[in-house]
Amino acid sequence: EAPFANYTLQQEIGNPESEDYHYKAGTTTERKKHDDLVHSWLEEADAIWGDVEIAMKKDNWEEFNGLGDRSFNSDSEMHSHDFGHNQTGFTMSNSLLSSFDPIFYVFHCNHDRLWHYWQKKHDAETLGNFQDHCDDGHTAPWLNKHPINLITPWKVQAKDTIDLKAFNVEYTPAESDKIFEKEVESFSELELAPGHKKIILPKDPKVAVRYANFNRLEVPHGTFTATLIAKDGEGEQKLGSRAVFQNPSPNTCPSCVQRPYVNFEFLLTASQIAGKELILKISSSVKPHAEFRDGIGHPEFSISYVVNLPGAFKNKLEHKKPQHRKTKGSPGSCVNKKSSGCPFDGKK
Secondary structure: OOOOOEEOOOEEEOOOOOOOOOOOOOOOOOOOOOHHHHHHHOOOOHHHHHHHHHHHOOOOHHHHHHHHOOOOEOOOHHHHHHHHHHHHHHHOOOOOOOOHHHHHHHHHHHHHHHHHHHHOOOOOOHHHHHHHHHOOOOOOOHHOOOOOOEEEEOOOHHHHOOHHHHHHOOOOHHHHHHHHHHOOOOOEEEEEEEOOOOOOOOOOOOOEEEEEEEHHHHHHOOOOOEEEEEEEOOEEEEEEEEOOOOOOHHHHHHHHOOOOEEEEEEEEHHHHHHEEEEEEEEOOOOOOOOOOOOOOOOOOOEEOOOOOEEEEEEEEOOOOOOOOOOOOOOOEOOOOHHHHHHOOOOOO
């Protein structure tokens, strides 16, 4: 409802020489209808809450946000942010326009609340403590380097905003925050057969379908969605989606170029993918009818079990070379990386 339903631009923004990325004064922001917005959120709610729940357990700020040296991961707080931009509508999915949608500020206030919740959980509310939880907290340009660390038009630097108590700001806990207090439950437990001679997987174990090092610079038009589809003789089924919020011209965006790769991970059951062809479909959120070639982004594909080994057996495996085998009935195999969650490395 007014005055928060939309906003009309008071002046032109964007590139006057571009037909696609030039918005004249008088342009009105667009957003999905309420029912459509709620439906799109509920459709992926479990996955999004799961990402945030996992992120809250991470002690490192970069890992909380899913930031790597040259990539970022979908199982992070940052993904819930990108997903929200993408699902809200055209304006919010367009990085040139998103801040003109009145919902932008309520949306980001909640992410600031989640960030503050993480700070309290990990004793990182003061600047010094926060920096200790960062890979480069004491040298990070966004905190320490002029003019990157300035927050214009206010006379405040980014580092001044870390301690919210200095601004007399506190967030009222939400009912949904209780989920972050739980221990992360394993997706499946491995049972040891009599004599501990072999491993028996659950009847329908959880698996992680991972597309690593997807090059987002190859995707034009900015924000996009990666949808995982399972295809068999009976048709196609959507298994999940991930979103990336980015500049319409990612190759000219410094932060995009700094971290050009995205790691998409989908947590599923083995029965959802057994005997089926898996397709990663890329679609633009800014240009709905844009078509992309097959294999865009050139990701590395892998499938692995997601398990939590019993303690005694886990300790034995950590001193042995991991074994590997094909996942029966699925189109992939375990990969020999600790971060992959292979059931034989005892790490996930």
